[in-house]
Amino acid sequence: MKLHARLPVWSIIFPGVAWAIFILNLTGLGTDLGGLMDVLLALGLIAGILAAVFHAEVVAHRVGEPYGTLVLALAVTGIEVALIVSLMIAGGEAASGLARDTVFASVMIILNGMVGICLLSGGRRHGEQSFGLFGVSAALATLAAISVLTLVLPNYTTTILGPVYSRSQLMLIAAVSLVLYATFVLVQTVRHRDYFLPAAAPADEAVHAPPPSKKLAVLSAALLLTCLGAVVLLAKALSPALDIAVASMGAPKALVGIIIAAIVLLPESIAAYQAARANRLQTSLNLALGSALASIGLTIPLMTGWTLSLGIDAKSTVLLVLSLFVASLSLGTGRTTVMQGTVHLVIFAVYLFTAIVP
8 A cells, every 4th residue: 555644535535425425315305316316325335435444454554464454354344244233223123134144245255256366366477376374274264163153053053943043152152253253363463473474575565665654544543433434324324225126136135245245345355356466465365364254253243132043054054164165275285376266266156146046
């Protein structure tokens, strides 16, 4: 990220645009616009997310690696939780599976879509890429444990029938998820920080650019909070139109979760893609796997006060287990080529198709 003594103009304007669109909708002044108002709400939502992730990057660049990827992951998770809560408030009991659908979609998008694109693009440009095996292995082991405990085990508990945990079970799984994620963060930032650093410093301007000043970082932190507030409110305003659009397509409601996850993860996916093309695969994987862990490790614990339907169906379970198994193989040697990227993208394509045509 190239920063000077001030922030880009667009990063300051976008939060204002997002809030202006929300106020326009709240006051009813945009009622006469009809469907165009929904388009404006979507554009405002995207503008808020892009600005939020940019300002998170500014703060991340100030604190340095590997803390930077942690800041980005937490910012993305904050946006994701805000979107889920907003849509669940608007949808009531009918939206009890939205958290499950969004978290599962995030894991699949990251493990197969984001990782696949990074490995394929990096392999095409550099032939073979390497990364630190210990850090990636720790992330995959943690992700596998949290994913199965959160999304698969609820289908097999018997205290309450159905894909839900009882109150006590949900509290236990929430605590376990927090313990696993907190331990991973401790390993990443303190105990074994070197596992998550590139073996050799890449010679690109983004890495060696001087960090932003403290004043600039504080300003970005304030704008980040402003963006998060706009995202929450715009998502709630847009939720009826999103539900109607999915229903009109005749697609399953799980598609709503995929759309939310895709919107939230788009900016970070671009950052991971650019890092892979710059031959910084370690940073790319830190971004991807860190986001997946934050998504599933923090979203469910933050929503323990809600009625959640967590268990995924048999088809989704097969795809999740396949994704974790393939990831452990493709990222188990410390070296990757286009072959691994192609395999992940094929699984991602199957996931998307079967989500629309189950």
